[in-house]
Amino acid sequence: MDFDLSDEQRQLKDSVERLLKDTYDDLNLRKGYMKEPKGYSDALYKQYAELGLMAVPFSEEMGGLGQGLTETMIIAEAFGRALALEPYLPTIVLAGGVLRHAGNQAMAAELIPAIVEGKQTLALAFQERQSRYDLANVSTTAKADGKGGYTLEGEKSVVWGGDSADKLIVSARVSGGRADRSGIGLFLVDAKASGVTRKGYPTQDGMRAADVTLSSVRVGPEAVIAGPDKGLDVLEVVADEAIAALCAEAVGAMAALQELTVDYLKTRKQFGVPIGSFQVLQHKAVDMYTAVEQARSMAYYATMMAADPDPKERRKAISAAKVQVGRSIKIVGETGIQLHGGIGMTMEYKAGHYFKRLTMIDLAFGDADHHLRQLAAAGGLQ
Amino acid sequence: MDFDLSDEQRQLKDSVERLLKDTYDDLNLRKGYMKEPKGYSDALYKQYAELGLMAVPFSEEMGGLGQGLTETMIIAEAFGRALALEPYLPTIVLAGGVLRHAGNQAMAAELIPAIVEGKQTLALAFQERQSRYDLANVSTTAKADGKGGYTLEGEKSVVWGGDSADKLIVSARVSGGRADRSGIGLFLVDAKASGVTRKGYPTQDGMRAADVTLSSVRVGPEAVIAGPDKGLDVLEVVADEAIAALCAEAVGAMAALQELTVDYLKTRKQFGVPIGSFQVLQHKAVDMYTAVEQARSMAYYATMMAADPDPKERRKAISAAKVQVGRSIKIVGETGIQLHGGIGMTMEYKAGHYFKRLTMIDLAFGDADHHLRQLAAAGGLQ
Amino acid sequence: MELRFSAEENAFREELRTFFRTAVPESIRKKVSENRHLSKEEMVTSHKILHSKGLAVPHWPKEWGGADWTPVQHYIYTEESQFNGIPQPLPFNVSMNGPVVIAFGTEAQKKRFLPRMAALDDWWCQGFSEPGAGSDLAGLKTTAVRQGDHYIVNGQKTWTTLAQYADWIFCLCRTDPTAKKQLGISYLLIDMKTPGITVRPIQTLDGGHEVNEVFFDDVKVPVENLVGQEHRGWDCAKFLLGNERTGIARVGYSKQRIARIKELAGRVMTGSKSLMEDDRFREKVAAVEVELKALEMTQMRILSEDRHRKSNTPNPASSILKIKGSEIQQATTQLLLEIAGPLALPYQTDEEEHGANALLPDIDWAAPAAPTYFNYRKVSIYGGSNEIQRNILAKAVLGF
């Protein structure tokens, strides 16, 4: 056991953090990116690609760097600290994860070079309005056309990064009842394909998402990424990897908010003294710090266990991490705003933006209580 | 709606508090009472009777004063503040409650004069080792002897005040399975009757209890207080009244512990200053105070609702009160000890004794989480 | 001691309930219940309906339009109006500035300002906080310099709620820069149309525009607009802040929100059952209900005690109402957010755009969940943060 980063990992961390500091430190820059056509900075997205970030998790055969989840963790934490808007998670972690775990050689050869160069973005359409946190709750249907292809019909909601993605990976039901664990396939759909309607909108955290309607969308056999026997398994392992990345992103955002709060307490004066001289506020800042460190520990744990070969152990560990991170988010987010007072409530100051992103991370793939329920039902950690 | 005490109520409160201050303020006096044969002060018990406390809840026809639950609340709060050991709750609130709600004229005429004079104590044997907080979970059996009498067989555990009580009221199953709601009778048993074995012991809070074995104990028809059709209803209403009294007792103990803690913070010096000058400790004392006040509000609510004619509404309100009081107990008890530091951990100082009694009150008739479960399952308060 | 409402009190409640439900448009009540923003027009409409029935300023003296109610009646009025989604009569008019003018104003000021204030013919806003003066309100720097029969006001106020609608602002200004902090402050009434006043909106976390900065650049204020004595404005401020604290428990709104939580959680499915059938969720709801019932009883106890208080300074115990009231309000918004879950993510900037965006009208209720959660962080910050309330309790009640 060893928590030290390797030289390569340290280098990756330094270069990502440096780039994001230059491009995101000023909140007005971020507001500018939000106003760009895609809701993020396309130029910056290309810079990530030049740094090699898009290639990180893909195997060398697929045209990637063949690195592991630790590197993804490093990148996600830096994104969290910067509040970066670009769709790394949708394209690389989610859709890319599906390609890694289920994609065939031909599909990889077609898609991954463009992804790695930052020329193509993807999104994973796995949520529906009634599905809540259940990946198996899929009412969108995929009807076999008898020639190996399918016709997709249904509505997917809150597709992260879905409004500007070039391609969508859609979960759809080939067979079975609405929440059955088997019978779910994963299909590659061109975002501009006939029958696909997207309604894009901003999300609470300043990013973008879309509701997607699929109306008699026909896909060929080459678009089938995972058949009904394994679609859900793939979704689950990808979701777990995404949760690990979201935990790391949350740690980055929480650490930044905690530091911002301590700085504020040291500079803001009331009653003729810095408010950080009040012991009660110091101790609240300490509780924030402790919550960040406990979350960081569990983000490491999630990264370690997301690759566990036993899905039951993997899922328990991921749930445990999401519980801790969700609880830390509440402490760090709410206390961070409280200690800032009024200024924390405004859009003109960074604290509130961290709070909003963190709150949305808590809700992504299940909030703390949802995962506590899952973990407890599975018998707990030990 | 009016929260002011009547003149009579204020007089009652003043006289009980005065007596208990004289007799309980010094912790060594309390230790002395614990060493007396019954584990409490028999002389003091008689003084309560002289003050008229025993007569409070019984109707005038039964030989009592015909007062209400508000008066019981006043007495219980004073007992809590004093940490009084005498078996007022077992005799007057529990066993007395059964007599009030189910006793017949003949039994009342026989028992109540001696109770009111403080010459006789009773205990209610309703718990068994497996029953936890379920009053209907009764495995002790009562077999009809065909002549209106019964033979009792079984074990009752943790009978409060049971080791020195002159008479026991026993819940026993006449018919039905172990946790059935119907089929439970209530029987009056002389503590020295043949077949009754008592194992007395001190309890964590310095009081006394007993485990009671009933081995072919024969009782006549005159001993049947409630038949199998109404035993549980009586137990439930009596338990609810007892919870209301325990809530008030807890409020008394919590208020005293909170005041003791504030005094300690003002006098104890470290680093050359009273530790009460540290803002963090002040705010914790404030949280104790708030918890006491919220509990006091719910003790009033419990007192008001314990007499509600609708058992469902009554039970929901009582559960709500027990939830709040239990949560306040945790805050006030644990914070009180923490703020005292080492001295709070010793038996030589009053704070720890409050903490222990409060902890036991939380467990009596169901802890906070048990009642939260009950309340939620019944649909909540509104 | 009588812990139940009397028959008269229950009848009073029934009468109010009927009026609220029939006289105030349902569209307004629904918006309040669903935590959506009201337009200025909706607020004025609702206020005037209440005023027509003598319900806008019942706590004022009778001669200025008040009702002659017992504390319990006031409590019932507040709870019942909140529970039925009635917008509060504009607090800047009726709970803040009104009582100050009544207590400290001249007869002329009362006649000039109070009737229009009660009727919401004038919209008032509050000029207290400044960028450097938040919890430490007395650290304020805006100056008012006497020149003949005017003050010349310069400086900046912030967190001024709904200043964009306001006709008037009541303002704390430093009139004696040489005096110590709390001394040398005066309470001025300033017409928002006076030249030199600029209002700049502040966008808050929920995306809304509720608060503003207000800048004063050589603003001329007639001396007859001074309330109370010159340099003694702190007396008015303390009086006002004390009144503000007692209104903040907001029991009725929380009750209404819990009813809504139960309804929505009964509709949202998690697995094969509704969220309201999930043991843990419904226990969380019940836990908030218990806290709220305790708060309600505490509030009534404080009301009851207040009848015996000689002093007319605020009861320091009322800080409990602020602390617990804000915690409960925040807990309810947290529960609404939890119900919305992943559907809370879409951001809809205002009602209109929201309408256009409503691809999925059946989950339309989820839209305000996150903004409300964000917005309600303010309730433990404003009106004296919860940390300040604990300081008050530590000093005034526990004697530290």
Add this chain to the structure above:
Amino acid sequence: MELRFSAEENAFREELRTFFRTAVPESIRKKVSENRHLSKEEMVTSHKILHSKGLAVPHWPKEWGGADWTPVQHYIYTEESQFNGIPQPLPFNVSMNGPVVIAFGTEAQKKRFLPRMAALDDWWCQGFSEPGAGSDLAGLKTTAVRQGDHYIVNGQKTWTTLAQYADWIFCLCRTDPTAKKQLGISYLLIDMKTPGITVRPIQTLDGGHEVNEVFFDDVKVPVENLVGQEHRGWDCAKFLLGNERTGIARVGYSKQRIARIKELAGRVMTGSKSLMEDDRFREKVAAVEVELKALEMTQMRILSEDRHRKSNTPNPASSILKIKGSEIQQATTQLLLEIAGPLALPYQTDEEEHGANALLPDIDWAAPAAPTYFNYRKVSIYGGSNEIQRNILAKAVLGF
């Protein structure tokens, strides 16, 4: 970065586990697991078994009996011994006084004291706290006045754990009454058999006799029993307190207690199902498991960081271990109490009486529930209260 244990590390764990489970009597391990009091003989027996295998002082230098382990091995050792109910080697000997003598003692002192300390041939206790010096340890008043080749010690210590068993006490005494607080204190080793020492038991909330007052009345202590420099005993104290903090996470014990909670809650019925099948209860257990896993990872991260620390002062981040570790320990005792429920009420003063009293042997497990809950309130008080730990973090980590 490699976040898994290596094969060697796992083998090391297996080896220890086998030894613990075979060499240490099960009766002792069971008592530890059930939170029952151990006798002096049991503690000595267990300590000597560990010592025979070089496991009593593995963190000491090799020449004094230590092992040459990596931080991860130390971690595995601690966790595995705690999880298997192995009594800790007496901390006053091995974690407190031992390291001080090693770091500050003379060669002669080391030779004289360390071997007997490691073997528990001498039982040591700690003379730090005084009635007026708790969190403010440097406020201590016990004096040691130099007279020829002796110090004459007068004063009182308190909260002295297991002083009734002790052969020796290590003691902070004021040797220079004119110097400022932290200066003028010396660290003395005192034979408990010296005339003038009186030990008075303090009964604690759990009914046990774990701590004592120790009175010194003209106690003669040879000057060669001074450790470190005269008047510089505060250096020793700071060093010792830093070491104390890192040992306090107690992850292994909490793991063991959670296993026990699951077992007992599986046996206790509530309604028609076991408590462990109750959603809310098992979620409370899972919540503690999550906190504990996070603490375990945090502890390993701090161990890992410590390898790069230049200074040998304690890592201030280790205060997190104290805060979280104590909170988790207290949460587990709370869960045990909840399981026992109404059966927690009977009070059994000691093991013997308990045996006699056990009317209901099938619920015998419930007896230690309340005393353990009461007793564990101390873990957030001693070794620097959690408030003091937050002060440390605020200053040393956050820079306030």
